Structure formats: structure tokens, C-alpha cells
Amino acid sequence: MARAQRADACRNRDRLLEVASAAFADRGIDASLEAIAKEAGVGIGTLYRHYPTRDALIEAVYRHNVELLCDGADELRATLPPDEALAQFMQRFVGYVATKKGLATYLKSVIGADSELFRSSQARVSETIASLVSAAAEAGSIRPDVEGMDLLRALSGVCMMTDHPGGPEHGVRVATLLMDGLRYGAPVTASP
Amino acid sequence: MARAQRADACRNRDRLLEVASAAFADRGIDASLEAIAKEAGVGIGTLYRHYPTRDALIEAVYRHNVELLCDGADELRATLPPDEALAQFMQRFVGYVATKKGLATYLKSVIGADSELFRSSQARVSETIASLVSAAAEAGSIRPDVEGMDLLRALSGVCMMTDHPGGPEHGVRVATLLMDGLRYGAPVTASP
DNA sequence: ACACTAACGGAGGCACCCTCCGCTTTGTCA
DNA sequence: TGACAAAGCGGAGGGTGCCTCCGTTAGTGT
Numbered sequence: 426m427a428r429a430q431r432a433d434a435c436r437n438r439d440r441l442l443e444v445a446s447a448a449f450a451d452r453g454i455d456a457s458l459e460a461i462a463k464e465a466g467v468g469i470g471t472l473y474r475h476y477p478t479r480d481a482l483i484e485a486v487y488r489h490n491v492e493l494l495c496d497g498a499d500e501l502r503a504t505l506p507p508d509e510a511l512a513q514f515m516q517r518f519v520g521y522v523a524t525k526k527g528l529a530t531y532l533k534s535v536i537g538a539d540s541e542l543f544r545s546s547q548a549r550v551s552e553t554i555a556s557l558v559s560a561a562a563e564a565g566s567i568r569p570d571v572e573g574m575d576l577l578r579a580l581s582g583v584c585m586m587t588d589h590p591g592g593p594e595h596g597v598r599v600a601t602l603l604m605d606g607l608r609y610g611a612p613v614t615a616s617p
Numbered sequence: 618m619a620r621a622q623r624a625d626a627c628r629n630r631d632r633l634l635e636v637a638s639a640a641f642a643d644r645g646i647d648a649s650l651e652a653i654a655k656e657a658g659v660g661i662g663t664l665y666r667h668y669p670t671r672d673a674l675i676e677a678v679y680r681h682n683v684e685l686l687c688d689g690a691d692e693l694r695a696t697l698p699p700d701e702a703l704a705q706f707m708q709r710f711v712g713y714v715a716t717k718k719g720l721a722t723y724l725k726s727v728i729g730a731d732s733e734l735f736r737s738s739q740a741r742v743s744e745t746i747a748s749l750v751s752a753a754a755e756a757g758s759i760r761p762d763v764e765g766m767d768l769l770r771a772l773s774g775v776c777m778m779t780d781h782p783g784g785p786e787h788g789v790r791v792a793t794l795l796m797d798g799l800r801y802g803a804p805v806t807a808s809p
Numbered sequence: 810a811c812a813c814t815a816a817c818g819g820a821g822g823c824a825c826c827c828t829c830c831g832c833t834t835t836g837t838c839a
Numbered sequence: 840t841g842a843c844a845a846a847g848c849g850g851a852g853g854g855t856g857c858c859t860c861c862g863t864t865a866g867t868g869t
Contacts, residue, residue: 431835431846453726457825468849473827530722534645623866626816649856660818665858 438475440465446486450524454483454531480535484542487528491546494521495553502557508566511557512604518550518580551577567608630667632657638678642716646675646723672727676734679720683738686713687745694749700758703749704796710742710772743769759800 444465448456458479462472476482494517501510536542555573562569636657640648650671654664668674686709693702728734747765754761 433834434847437848458827459825462849469827470829470849471847474847477827479826527726534719623815625866629817650858651856654818661858662818662860663816666816669858671857 434475437465437467437471441467441472441475441482442485442489445482446490449483449486449528454527458482480532483528484532484536487525487532488542488546490521490525490528491549494518495549498553498557502560506566507557507561507564508604508608511561511567514554514557515576515580515604626667629657629659629663633659633664633667633674634677634681637674638682641675641678641720646719650674672724675720676724676728679717679724680734680738682713682717682720683741686710687741690745690749694752698758699749699753699756700796700800703753703759706746706749707768707772707796 441461445456445461448461448464458472459469462469465472472482476485497517498510498514501513504510505513532542551573554577558567558571558573558576561567562571633653637648637653640653640656650664651661654661657664664674668677689709690702690706693705696702697705724734743765746769750759750763750765750768753759754763
């Protein structure tokens with residue numbers, strides 16, 4: 426439907442989202458909106474029309490990132506054996522949180538931790554994990570007594586650690602460990 | 618020594634610290650420095666002479682707050698029975714973190730989590746707790762098998778929860794529970 | 810009491826935020 | 840295909856906050 430939105434508007438909207446995502450990731454949450462607009466090749470007015478406030482833009486970036494992460498899971502599922510897909514997803518999750526935690530923290534402070542945004546994104550992630558877990562369990566490549574939410578909680582714990590001394594590579598190592606823990610005791614031991 | 622610093626400079630410095638502490642607490646980390654200077658009754662130049670950057674001011678406020686919290690422990694120790702002193706301190710700690718977490722998060726993102734600042738303030742808090750714990754343990758009003766660091770870690774966990782749904786009053790309740798846990802099994806059961 | 814500075818204050822230049830409105834592009838319908 | 844709404848664009852401009860710089864003020868020591 427062209428009525429809904431013009432093609433150029435769509436393009437600009439998407440481009441802004443991408444540029445903003447990169448900008449927030451490497452220049453922090455305070456990145457200049459004017460700079461973002463310029464990098465996206467649009468005027469500042471265009472940015473503000475699509476995202477009327479800074480918070481709206483940040484929220485959109487957050488949503489987009491969660492979406493990317495979860496959509497990526499379908500691809501993993503399609504191209505890798507179930508346990509590898511799960512392992513890969515866990516690594517991505519940890520990496521994602523390490524980069525984007527600033528966004529979440531900021532949003533929490535602005536719109537509250539129990540908003541629709543967080544509930545829905547949490548639900549999305551937890552569904553994704555649950556489906557990866559159950560696929561791997563059915564294939565017999567991880568132990569059958571683990572639920573999606575258990576794993577999500579464990580991962581969250583891993584990510585909390587990231588704040589503290591030891592740096593982000595800690596998270597990666599612990600996530601690997603966790604995955605090995607899942608494999609341990611599986612009916613069929615998958616070859617790495 | 619008057620040579621070291623003039624009296625008015627001292628006054629202004631202290632006043633700025635107090636005003637800034639209040640401002641950051643209720644208007645957030647982005648509170649206008651010009652407003653802070655005005656509230657403190659000094660020019661913006663004076664603020665910048667004492668605290669050359671925003672970060673310097675935030676760091677000073679953080680240090681000051683940790684100091685206040687820990688100095689307060691001496692007073693508690695002097696006026697209350699050891700277990701009450703510990704209980705009171707735990708409540709203050711939780712309340713303090715709830716208000717001031719923004720500062721710590723910001724500082725971590727700017728100067729890193731493993732800086733001298735965090736190491737020294739963590740040491741200060743942990744010493745304070747350790748001394749309260751051992752005093753209460755010696756008095757027999759809490760169980761003897763708990764170390765200061767254990768309790769600090771538990772409290773940190775309580776504070777992490779504060780982010781999540783349930784609000785800050787959760788922290789207070791859990792801290793109370795924790796205190797009861799400490800009293801349980803003490804050689805002498807203190808009367809509340 | 811006086812001179813010597815440390816300390817003060819705020820004007821000013823800069824960057825960013827966000828709004829507003831005249832101009833351009835796009836999609837549609839004859 | 841061509842013309843016309845209207846959807847969309849861009850950036851000037853007014854406002855606010857950051858930080859620097861320097862002329863002025865007022866504590867301090869003799």
C-alpha cells in the first residue's frame with residue numbers, strides 16, 4: 426500500500442534507524458541527533474518527523490535490535506544443528522547485551538522497568554530461546570530438563586557480571602561454559 | 618592552614634557539593650550545572666574552578682556520599698546496640714543505592730568499573746560492614762558464621778533487584794529479612 | 810592599615826536541541 | 840502521459856546548556 430507511506434519516507438526511516446543504532450553503540454546514548462541526521466543523508470527535520478523525541482528514537486533502536494536478534498534465530502535454526510544454533514544464539518545474546526545495555530538502562534530510567542516495551546521484548550526473547558531449547562532437547566543434543574526461562578535467567582546473570590571487573594570477554598566464556606553444561610547429560614552427545 | 622585554602626573557597630566548595638548532590642538525586646545526572654551554581658549562590662566560574670568538569674563534580678558527589686554513609690556508621694555504633702546498628706546501616710545502604718545508582722552507573726561508563734575510585738569506595742564500605750558485623754557477632758546478637766563480604770554481596774544482590782518490577786520498597790523488605798536471617802541462630806537472641 | 814593574590818562572577822562563543830514553514834518529490838487519476 | 844494534491848523534505852532560527860577567560864572583589868599576612 427503506497428497510501429500508507431511513501432517510498433522515500435520508508436527509506437529514510439530505515440536508514441535513520443540503522444545509522445542511529447551504530448551511533449548510539451559507538452558514541453554513546455548522547456550522540457548528537459544532528460550528526461545522525463547528517464550521516465543518514467537527511468535533514469534534522471526529517472529525523473524529528475519520524476522520531477519526534479530523542480526517546481522515541483532510542484526506543485525504536487532498541488526494538489529494532491531485539492527484532493534483529495530474534496529474527497536471526499530463525500536463520501540459525503535453518504542452517505545449523507539445533508545445539509549449535511542455540512550455542513550461537515547465546516553468544517549473540519551476550520554480545521548484544523554488552524553493546525546495548527546502555528540503551529536499556531537509559532530507557533528504564535525514563536519509561537520505567539515495567540512498561541509495555543520491556544514486557545513485550547522480554548516475551549519475544551524468551552519465546553525465541555524456548556523454541557531453540559526445545560528443538561535442541563527434542564533432537565537429543567542437550568539435556569531435556571531445562572526450560573527456556575531458566576536459561577534466560579542464567580544468561581541475564583552472566584550479563585550482570587559484565588559490569589564488574591573482568592571485562593566483557595568474561596561473559597563469552599561463561600556462556601560457553603553454560604552451553605557445555607546443557608550438553609552434559611544429553612541422551613545423544615553431539616560432536617563439536 | 619589558611620595558606621592551603623581560603624575560607625570562602627572552602628565554604629563554596631562544600632556548598633556546591635551539597636547542592637549538586639541534591640540536584641543529581643532529584644533532577645538526574647543531567648541536571649544543569651548553571652542551575653546548581655545559582656542554587657549554591659555562586660557564579661558558574663566558581664563551580665568550574667572547583668570541579669573542572671562535570672565528571673569531576675559527579676565523582677566528588679559520589680565520594681562524598683560514600684563517606685557520609687560510612688561515617689554515619691560510627692554514630693550508629695555509638696548510639697545503638699550492635700545488631701540494631703547493623704540493621705539500620707543495611708537499611709541506609711539499600712536506600713542510598715536506590716537513590717544514587719545513577720551516579721555509579723554513569724561513572725562506570727565513563728571511567729571504567731575497575732578504577733581506583735570504585736576499588737577504594739568498595740573497600741571503605743566493606744570495612745564498615747565488616748566492623749559492624751563483627752561487633753554484633755561478638756555481642757552474640759547475630760550468628761557468628763557470617764563475614765562482612767558475604768553480607769555485602771547479599772546486599773548488592775538485593776539492590777540489583779531494585780531495577781526490576783516491584784519497586785524500591787522490595788529492597789527494604791528483603792534487607793529486613795536478611796537481618797532476621799542473621800539473627801537466627803545467634804547465641805543470644807536479642808529482643809527487638 | 811595595606812598590599813598581594815587567591816578566588817569570584819558572568820559575558821561570550823560554541824554546540825546541540827527542537828520547531829516551523831516554504832520548497833520538492835511522489836503517487837494517483839484522468 | 841501529464842498535472843495536481845499532499846506527503847515529505849530540509850535547514851534557518853530561537854532557546855538552553857557547556858565551558859573559558861579575564862576584569863573585579865575581598866580574604867590574609869605583615
